[in-house]
Amino acid sequence: MIAQPLLEVRDLVVDYPVPNGRVRAVDHVSFDIQPGEIVGLAGESGCGKSTAAHAILRLLRPPARITSGRILFQGQDLVTLSSAEMRRFRWNHISIVFQSAMNALNPVMTIGHQFGDTIRAHGETNAKVTRRRAAEMLRTVGIDPRHLNSYPHELSGGMRQRVVIAMALTLNPELIVMDEPTTALDVVVQRDILQQIEDLQKKFGFAVLFITHDLSLLVEFSRRIAIMYAAEIVEFAESRDLFRRPLHPYTAGLMSSFPSLTGPKSLLTGIPGAPPNLFSPPTGCRFHPRCRECRPIAVRVKPPLREIEPGHLVACHLYDGRPASGGESYGG
Amino acid sequence: MRFLVRRLAFYMIALWIAVTLNFLVPRLLPGDPATALFGRMQGRATVAQLKAMKAAFGIEQGNLFQQYVTYITHLLRGSLGVSFSHFPTPVTTVIAQDLPWTLLLVGCAVVISFTLGTLLGIIAAWRRGGIFDTLVPPFLLFLWSFPPFWVGLLLLYVLGLNLGWFPMAHSYDLNLPLTLTWPLVLSVIDHAILPALVLVITTIGSWVLGMRNNMVATLSEDYITMAEAKGLSPRRVMLWYAARNAILPQLTSFAIALGLVVSGQVLIELVFSYPGVGFELVQAAFNEDYPLLQGLLLVIVLAVLVANFLMDMLYAWLDPRVRQEA
Amino acid sequence: MAAPDLSSRPPSIVPGVPAPGTPDSRHRNAVLAALSDSPAALIGTGLLALFAVVAVVGPFVAPYNPSQLMVGPSTGAPSAQHWLGTTQLGQDIFSQLLVGTRASLEMAVGAGLLTNVIAVTVGLTAGYVRGWVDDILSTLANVFLIIPALPLLILISTYAAAFGVRGTTVTAVVVALVGWPWGARAFRAQMLSLRNRDFVMAARVSGESQFRIIYSEIMPNMLSIIVANVIFATLAALVAEVGLEFIGLGDTSQVTWGTMLYWAQTNAALLNGAWFWFVPPGLAIGLFAVGLVLTNYAIDEITNPRLRTLRAMPAPAPEPIQPQAESTIGDSSTIA
Numbered sequence: 001m002i003a004q005p006l007l008e009v010r011d012l013v014v015d016y017p018v019p020n021g022r023v024r025a026v027d028h029v030s031f032d033i034q035p036g037e038i039v040g041l042a043g044e045s046g047c048g049k050s051t052a053a054h055a056i057l058r059l060l061r062p063p064a065r066i067t068s069g070r071i072l073f074q075g076q077d078l079v080t081l082s083s084a085e086m087r088r089f090r091w092n093h094i095s096i097v098f099q100s101a102m103n104a105l106n107p108v109m110t111i112g113h114q115f116g117d118t119i120r121a122h123g124e125t126n127a128k129v130t131r132r133r134a135a136e137m138l139r140t141v142g143i144d145p146r147h148l149n150s151y152p153h154e155l156s157g158g159m160r161q162r163v164v165i166a167m168a169l170t171l172n173p174e175l176i177v178m179d180e181p182t183t184a185l186d187v188v189v190q191r192d193i194l195q196q197i198e199d200l201q202k203k204f205g206f207a208v209l210f211i212t213h214d215l216s217l218l219v220e221f222s223r224r225i226a227i228m229y230a231a232e233i234v235e236f237a238e239s240r241d242l243f244r245r246p247l248h249p250y251t252a253g254l255m256s257s258f259p260s261l262t263g264p265k266s267l268l269t270g271i272p273g274a275p276p277n278l279f280s281p282p283t284g285c286r287f288h289p290r291c292r293e294c295r296p297i298a299v300r301v302k303p304p305l306r307e308i309e310p311g312h313l314v315a316c317h318l319y320d321g322r323p324a325s326g327g328e329s330y331g332g
Numbered sequence: 333m334r335f336l337v338r339r340l341a342f343y344m345i346a347l348w349i350a351v352t353l354n355f356l357v358p359r360l361l362p363g364d365p366a367t368a369l370f371g372r373m374q375g376r377a378t379v380a381q382l383k384a385m386k387a388a389f390g391i392e393q394g395n396l397f398q399q400y401v402t403y404i405t406h407l408l409r410g411s412l413g414v415s416f417s418h419f420p421t422p423v424t425t426v427i428a429q430d431l432p433w434t435l436l437l438v439g440c441a442v443v444i445s446f447t448l449g450t451l452l453g454i455i456a457a458w459r460r461g462g463i464f465d466t467l468v469p470p471f472l473l474f475l476w477s478f479p480p481f482w483v484g485l486l487l488l489y490v491l492g493l494n495l496g497w498f499p500m501a502h503s504y505d506l507n508l509p510l511t512l513t514w515p516l517v518l519s520v521i522d523h524a525i526l527p528a529l530v531l532v533i534t535t536i537g538s539w540v541l542g543m544r545n546n547m548v549a550t551l552s553e554d555y556i557t558m559a560e561a562k563g564l565s566p567r568r569v570m571l572w573y574a575a576r577n578a579i580l581p582q583l584t585s586f587a588i589a590l591g592l593v594v595s596g597q598v599l600i601e602l603v604f605s606y607p608g609v610g611f612e613l614v615q616a617a618f619n620e621d622y623p624l625l626q627g628l629l630l631v632i633v634l635a636v637l638v639a640n641f642l643m644d645m646l647y648a649w650l651d652p653r654v655r656q657e658a
Numbered sequence: 659m660a661a662p663d664l665s666s667r668p669p670s671i672v673p674g675v676p677a678p679g680t681p682d683s684r685h686r687n688a689v690l691a692a693l694s695d696s697p698a699a700l701i702g703t704g705l706l707a708l709f710a711v712v713a714v715v716g717p718f719v720a721p722y723n724p725s726q727l728m729v730g731p732s733t734g735a736p737s738a739q740h741w742l743g744t745t746q747l748g749q750d751i752f753s754q755l756l757v758g759t760r761a762s763l764e765m766a767v768g769a770g771l772l773t774n775v776i777a778v779t780v781g782l783t784a785g786y787v788r789g790w791v792d793d794i795l796s797t798l799a800n801v802f803l804i805i806p807a808l809p810l811l812i813l814i815s816t817y818a819a820a821f822g823v824r825g826t827t828v829t830a831v832v833v834a835l836v837g838w839p840w841g842a843r844a845f846r847a848q849m850l851s852l853r854n855r856d857f858v859m860a861a862r863v864s865g866e867s868q869f870r871i872i873y874s875e876i877m878p879n880m881l882s883i884i885v886a887n888v889i890f891a892t893l894a895a896l897v898a899e900v901g902l903e904f905i906g907l908g909d910t911s912q913v914t915w916g917t918m919l920y921w922a923q924t925n926a927a928l929l930n931g932a933w934f935w936f937v938p939p940g941l942a943i944g945l946f947a948v949g950l951v952l953t954n955y956a957i958d959e960i961t962n963p964r965l966r967t968l969r970a971m972p973a974p975a976p977e978p979i980q981p982q983a984e985s986t987i988g989d990s991s992t993i994a
Contacts, residue, residue, distance in 0.1 A: 622816075625816055
């Protein structure tokens, strides 16, 4: 990757203090997003992907805290910004679409007011201009601007999600984080929304960090995918490579967990066991208790995330023999 | 809107139950209502007056149902009977003299307590875990634990008797004529401060804690995170996103809280000899003035229901989800 | 519209933390640890214990017969012989307080339990059976909630007195008849949420009788909420009884906290400067209330570990701490 990345997360660590110690929800996570690129972040519930997303926008609720690491946006480290600076930064450059749109909208405020809030908070004072922009955003996602006077509960689920997406676009951010934007919707509407997002992305050119537990959604959608397991990134590659040849046993297990509509019948295997307790995770490689190809060294030593093939990073002792290609290596 | 119509129907039922309770209780107790309740009036009232009073009470010839009908008819005509202790003044006249004082006191106290309490609750939640939050709600709750009338006695003793800062009885200086003049208004305020203060001190704790807890729960909602993500100022998020939603459960608990305030009010009026309906109620009980007693209860219930309905209208205005029957 | 339930919302998402409440000795020690950790819990249970002791031994250690007249000067200030002074009729106030504690607490606890029996019956029935039975019971409960309690109590007590029905038991019964809706509403709500759980379905399918399902399967799951309501009902009963006694509608021949205040008031203790007459009973009531509230809070903490204060531990040394300016809205610690 030669061009400067839009977002570069380096060794991010997020902790939740608890009475007897701490839970490390994000453990030295590193990845990057290029301008205009769609990157997927996949993993089981509780693996830390939502926490990582919240951390990027510095939205973590106390007692959660960023213990260390850097979040570089166009070279600037977001972790060091003051809260006032961060407030100006938010939504302008990075916005977020939440999972459940119903919960993301203030139930006692009209849609128009909620748009207006954002626009006004970032400097615009003219009421007419504000309203025009809000109407424009609604039209972009295919909603009648008359709904500016509606309350969230008066709209359908799909409409609400599109409103939330429209809100995310309002200030023309360079990056939109989407935290399971379609999980709460039924399959038909899901398709619609994904198509909408794709169209908007082509039109406006923003980058997307798409977080989901449903790997199948990311297949055609994202260019690169990062797989998270137990607060760590275990594999990061271009989607094509990941699907044709998943290197990490966990990724391979995820792939075999959903059937394909075409091709010969294959055995659905799934992954035995359950995700680990982040308060006291397994030693060495965190996946080792559930791994069918576990090597003895994996029990003691945590594998670093290394670039095994060009553009394909994986953290697994199965590839210890192979030299790292390229200079990419994220410490662990 | 259907919401308000349903509430109205409920209040009608509540009123009807209160009225029926009034009718039934004397009949459920062992003994003859006529003798027990009206015995002392024999000889003091004319036969016709006695008959009218018994009718207003539903103690008449005829079976239970007929008595009930007579009772209801009298109520609907606005006749609550004649007071024993203020004989021959009708009950409605007695109550009409007392009601304004109570409304003044309770009205002010409740408004101040609710508003101030809610604001303090918002502040406590804003800096959750801070000094304000750690000290103030428990302190106010501590005040709430003591019987309001006792706090009244205490304040009366310290501020009224020992320090002489406030008058100790009545709602205004009895030497002044009851006309709308500036000295009278000042006197009224002067006499109302102490009882109102007691009411506010002892009830504010639950508002503060309630609002604080509502805020804390609301603050964990996704739309708050979304609001922060949008780059809105903390003040805007606190007020327009958090407090605006957190105040809704506060309003629903207002209905029940009002009942408690009225109950506390009764004893405070007694302690301060404040001539409102509460004071009258206690006197009526002491004097075994049953028509007055019954009339006071019905008026109190009616007032509470009206206040509740006003609150319901406020709630419907504030919560758009309720306006269309969801 | 129900208030948001704080107990169901943790302050932040905590992935990977094991479910608390494992049934073994570690848990029991955790309970004791939680109790001794929280100053509120200690004070609360301490106060209640103190009152319990006084209630039991009070009448035996009282220096004088509380009702006996002229054991000291009329309206005498506190002195060595009379720690809390004497009443207008020369009765020892300290003795009255000791003896009155038992009477007041007996009534309050009795009424509190009775209220709960009614509330549990009504609440569970309404919540389980639903339909028109539920509609009627709920409406009835709401009506009694909206009608101010004390005026209604005064009315009923005065009528009762007219018919010669008086006494402390009557007061307790009347209070229970007016106070049941509070608990009933809470129990009904809990029943509604529990009745659709799997274990209830399983019991129904296996043919258990309705009665058994309600009382053997569902009720044990409601223990904490029942205990909380008993505490609340006891407090409410005490307040109601004291109110009635203060007016003079209780049994004025008996010595209770409320009747002490009644006599103090009718004998113009205030105007005579006899603060020692009306301050102690009121103080006793208040402290008992504080004890109940804090104990209730302590029980809440134990049964719902997520409400416990999350005390932040310092991060392990090697990581350099980055400058923070996180979401400034909201902090983690709960009320002390």
